[in-house]
Amino acid sequence: xxxxxxxxxxxxxxxxxxxxxxxxxxxxxxxxxxxxxxxxxxxxxxxxxxxxxxxxxxxxxxxxxxxxxxxxxxxxxxxxxxxxxxxxxxxxxxxxxxxxxxxxxxxxxxxxxxxxxxxxxxxxxxxxxxxxxxxxxxxxxxxxxxxxxxxxxxxxxxxxxxxxxxxxxxxxxxxxxxxxxxxxxxxxxxxxxxxxxxxxxxxxxxxxxxxxxxxxxxxxxxxxxxxxxxxxxxxxxxxxxxxxxxxxxxxxxxxxxxxxxxxxxxxxxxxxxxxxxxxxxxxxxxxxxxxxxxxxxxxxxxxxxxxxxxxxxxxx
Amino acid sequence: xxxxxxxxxxxxxxxxxxxxxxxxxxxxxxxxxxxxxxxxxxxxxxxxxxxxxxxxxxxxxxxxxxxxxxxxxxxxxxxxxxxxxxxxxxxxxxxxxxxxxxxxxxxxxxxxxxxxxxxxxxxxxxxxxxxxxxxxxxxxxxxxxxxxxxxxxxxxxxxxxxxxxxxxxxxxxxxxxxxxxxxxxxxxxxxxxxxxxxxxxxxxxxxxxxxxxxxxxxxxxxxxxxxxxxxxxxxxxxxxxxxxxxxxxxxxxxxxxxxxxxxxxxxxxxxxxxxxxxxxxxxxxxxxxxxxxxxxxxxxxxxxxxxxxxxxxxxxxxxxxxxxxxxxxxxxxxxxxxxxxxxxxxxxxxxxxxxxxxxxxxxxxxxxxxxxxxxxxxxxxxxxxxxxxxxxxxxxxxxxxxxxxxxxxxxxxxxxxxxxxxxxxxxxxxxxxxxxxxxxxxxxxxxxxxxxxxxxxxx
Numbered sequence: 001x002x003x004x005x006x007x008x009x010x011x012x013x014x015x016x017x018x019x020x021x022x023x024x025x026x027x028x029x030x031x032x033x034x035x036x037x038x039x040x041x042x043x044x045x046x047x048x049x050x051x052x053x054x055x056x057x058x059x060x061x062x063x064x065x066x067x068x069x070x071x072x073x074x075x076x077x078x079x080x081x082x083x084x085x086x087x088x089x090x091x092x093x094x095x096x097x098x099x100x101x102x103x104x105x106x107x108x109x110x111x112x113x114x115x116x117x118x119x120x121x122x123x124x125x126x127x128x129x130x131x132x133x134x135x136x137x138x139x140x141x142x143x144x145x146x147x148x149x150x151x152x153x154x155x156x157x158x159x160x161x162x163x164x165x166x167x168x169x170x171x172x173x174x175x176x177x178x179x180x181x182x183x184x185x186x187x188x189x190x191x192x193x194x195x196x197x198x199x200x201x202x203x204x205x206x207x208x209x210x211x212x213x214x215x216x217x218x219x220x221x222x223x224x225x226x227x228x229x230x231x232x233x234x235x236x237x238x239x240x241x242x243x244x245x246x247x248x249x250x251x252x253x254x255x256x257x258x259x260x261x262x263x264x265x266x267x268x269x270x271x272x273x274x275x276x277x278x279x280x281x282x283x284x285x286x287x288x289x290x291x292x293x294x295x296x297x298x299x300x301x302x303x304x305x306x307x308x309x310x311x312x313x314x315x316x
Numbered sequence: 317x318x319x320x321x322x323x324x325x326x327x328x329x330x331x332x333x334x335x336x337x338x339x340x341x342x343x344x345x346x347x348x349x350x351x352x353x354x355x356x357x358x359x360x361x362x363x364x365x366x367x368x369x370x371x372x373x374x375x376x377x378x379x380x381x382x383x384x385x386x387x388x389x390x391x392x393x394x395x396x397x398x399x400x401x402x403x404x405x406x407x408x409x410x411x412x413x414x415x416x417x418x419x420x421x422x423x424x425x426x427x428x429x430x431x432x433x434x435x436x437x438x439x440x441x442x443x444x445x446x447x448x449x450x451x452x453x454x455x456x457x458x459x460x461x462x463x464x465x466x467x468x469x470x471x472x473x474x475x476x477x478x479x480x481x482x483x484x485x486x487x488x489x490x491x492x493x494x495x496x497x498x499x500x501x502x503x504x505x506x507x508x509x510x511x512x513x514x515x516x517x518x519x520x521x522x523x524x525x526x527x528x529x530x531x532x533x534x535x536x537x538x539x540x541x542x543x544x545x546x547x548x549x550x551x552x553x554x555x556x557x558x559x560x561x562x563x564x565x566x567x568x569x570x571x572x573x574x575x576x577x578x579x580x581x582x583x584x585x586x587x588x589x590x591x592x593x594x595x596x597x598x599x600x601x602x603x604x605x606x607x608x609x610x611x612x613x614x615x616x617x618x619x620x621x622x623x624x625x626x627x628x629x630x631x632x633x634x635x636x637x638x639x640x641x642x643x644x645x646x647x648x649x650x651x652x653x654x655x656x657x658x659x660x661x662x663x664x665x666x667x668x669x670x671x672x673x674x675x676x677x678x679x680x681x682x683x684x685x686x687x688x689x690x691x692x693x694x695x696x697x698x699x700x701x702x703x704x705x706x707x708x709x710x711x712x713x714x715x716x717x718x719x720x721x722x723x724x725x726x727x728x729x730x731x732x733x734x735x736x737x738x739x740x741x742x743x744x745x746x747x748x749x750x751x752x753x754x755x756x757x758x759x760x761x762x763x764x765x766x767x768x769x770x771x772x773x774x775x
Contacts (some may be wrong), residue, residue: 258728
C-alpha cells in the first residue's frame with residue numbers, strides 16, 4: 001500500500017468517524033444518565049438532517065450565502081432538533097422512568113420507527129439534496145504533496161473534521177468544567193443519592209437530551225453536505241453504525257464514543273479500500289455493514305462493556 | 317343497561333365453542349349463496365373481502381392533503397353503514413342463530429366423546445371454516461395463512477420475550493434463515509429453475525418431503541439461534557437486545573452478499589413448488605401445513621413451558637441468579653429456549669416464503685422483527701392465547717388498513733408506544749384465555765362429574 005493511498009483513506013476514515021462519533025456521543029450521554037439505550041437517536045439524526053434541509057432551503061431562497069448560510073443552518077438545525085429530543089423525552093420517556101427497563105427500550109425503539117414513518121408519510125420516500133451551502137470549490141479535490149507523494153483531499157472533509165472536533169471540545173468543557181456537567185456525571189454515578197443532594201434531575205436529563213440531539217443535528221447537517229442524500233431511512237443506516245461505535249467504545253463513556261466512532265470509521269473505510277487490491281477483491285463495499293455488525297457481535301461477546309466501559313455490578 | 321349487558325353475556329356464554337364454529341361455517345354458507353346478491357342489493361358492489369373495513373378505508377383520499385382527507389370522510393361513512401348491515405345480516409345473525417340452536421346438541425355431543433376426539437372435531441371444523449371462508453375470495457385465504465405464520469412468529473418470540481424475560485429483537489433474522497433454506501431446497505428438488513435446473517425428484521415426492529423441508533429450514537434457523545444463545549450467557553437486558561439486532565443485520569447482510577441466490581434482488585420460484593404439489597393432489601397444501609404448523613407450535617411451546625425445563629425458563633425471568641442457585645442449569649435452559657424459539661421462527665419463515673412465493677433480504681429487517689414484538693406485547697408477555705389473539709388482530713388490522721399506506725405503520729408504532737405507557741401487560745395481562753373462560757364452558761373438556769355421597773369440606 002502506498003503511503004499516499006493510506007493517508008487518503010485515513011483522511012476519509014477520520015471524516016466518517018467524526019460523524020459517527022458525534023452521533024455516538026448522543027447515545028452515550030443518554031445512556032450515562034438514564035441507563036437507557038435511546039434507539040430513537042438515529043432518527044433524531046435523520047430529523048436533524050431534514051430540519052437542516054428546510055432551514056437551508058429557506059436561507060438559500062432568501063439569498064443568504066456562504067458562510068452565514070452554513071453557520072445558521074447548523075445552529076438552527078441544532079436548536080430545533082434539541083427541542084425535538086427534549087419533547088420526546090418529556091412525552092415518551094419520562095412517564096416510564098419507574099417502569100421496567102425493557103418497556104422503556106421497547107418505547108425507544110417504537111419512537112424511532114414512529115419518527116421514521118411519520119417523516120416517510122409526510123415528506124415521501126424521495127431523496128432530497130441539500131441546496132448548495134458551500135462554495136463549489138470546497139468540494140473539488142485539492143492535490144498537495146507530502147513526502148514526495150501526491151495526496152488528494154477536499155476542504156469540505158477538513159471542515160467537517162474541524163467542526164466535529166470543535167463540538168467535541170465544547171462538549172468536554174460542558175461536561176467537565178460546568179456545574180450542570182458535574183450534575184450529569186453525578187447522576188450517572190449514583191441515581192438515588194444525587195436527587196437528595198438538591199440536583200434537579202429532570203432539568204439535567206433535559207440538558208442531556210439537548211446536548212445529544214444537537215450533536216446529532218450537527219452530524220446530520222454535515223452528513224447531508226458531504227453525501228448529498230437525505231431520506232427517511234438514513235437514521236436506520238447511519239444511526240445504527242454510530243450506535244455500534246458507541247458500544248465498541250463502551251456505552252456511557254464519552255471518550256469511548258469518540259474513540260469508537262473513529263475506530264468504526266477506520267474499519268469501514270479500510271474494508272472497502274482493501275477490496276481494491278486484487279488479492280482481497282472479495283471485499284466489496286456491500287461487506288461494510290457485515291463487517292461492522294460482526295465487529296459489534298465480537299465486542300459484545302468478548303468484552304460487553306466496550307473499550308472504556310466499566311462493568312456495573314449486578315446486585316443480588 | 318347493565319342488566320341488558322349481563323343478559324347478552326349470559327346468552328353468548330351459553331353457546332359452546334364448537335357451536336360458534338359451526339355457526340360461522342353456516343354464515344359462510346349463507347355468504348356463498350346470498351352474499352353477492354345481498355352485497356349488490358345494499359350497494360356494496362359484491363362480497364366485501366374483509367367485513368367491509370378495507371373497502372371503507374380505501375375511500376379515504378390520502379393524496380389530497382388534509383382537506384382532501386376530510387372531504388373523503390363522508391364517502392367512507394356512506395360505505396360503512398351498508399357494510400355494517402352486511403356484517404350483521406350475513407355473519408352475525410346466522411352465527412348466533414345456528415350457534416344457539418346447536419348449543420344443546422353440541423354440549424351433549426362433546427360430553428359423550430373422548431376429549432381427544434372433541435379436540436379433533438374442533439380442529440377440523442376450524443380448518444373447514446377457514447378454508448371455505450377464505451376460498452370465497454382468494455385474498456382472504458392469503459390473509460388466513462399470514463395469520464398462521466404470524467401466530468407461529470409471535471408465540472415463538474413469546475417464549476423468549478415473555479416467558480424468559482429476555483429482549484430479543486432479531487426474530488426476522490431467523491425467519492430469513494428458515495425461509496431461504498427451505499425455499500432453496502424445495503425449488504432445487506421440485507421445480508425447473510434457472511439456477512438449479514431440472515427438478516431432482518419426481519413430483520410425488522414434493523408432498524411427502526415438504527413438511528420435512530420446513531423442519532430442515534427450522535433446524536437451520538435453530539442453529540443460527542445459537543449465535544444469540546451463546547452471547548446470552550454473559551449479557552442480559554439491553555445488551556442482549558443489541559446482540560439480537562446485530563444478528564438480524566448480519567443474517568440479512570450475509571444473504572445480500574450471496575449472489576448465487578439472488579443477493580439483494582431476492583429469490584423466487586416457490587409458486588412453482590406449489591403448482592407441483594397441487595398437480596399431484598389438488599388440495600390447499602399450504603393452508604393445511606400452516607394450520608398444522610400452528611397447532612404443533614402451540615402444543616410444543618405450551619408443553620415446554622409447563623415442563624420442568626420450561627419452569628426453569630420462567631425462573632430465569634424472575635431472577636437469574638436465584639434460579640441458578642436453585643439448580644436450574646441456566647446455560648442449558650437458555651440454549652434450549654433460544655433454539656426452540658428460532659426453530660419455529662424458521663418454520664414460520666419457510667411457510668411465509670411459500671405463501672408469498674417470493675423472498676427478498678429486505679423483507680426480513682428489523683421492521684419485521686419489531687412487528688413480531690408488537691404482536692407479543694399486544695397479546696401480553698407470557699400468554700400463548702394472547703399471542704394467538706394478537707397475531708390474528710394485528711394481521712387482519714394490517715391488511716384492513718392497507719389503504720392508509722405509510723400511515724398504517726405510524727399507527728403500529730404509535731400503538732406499541734401507547735401499549736408500553738398504559739397497558740404494559742397487553743390484552744391478556746399474562747393470563748391465558750382459559751383463565752377467563754374455562755375449558756368446560758367452551759366445551760373442550762368434559763365437565764367433572766359430581767361425586768355423590770360426599771359433602772363439601774367445611775371451612
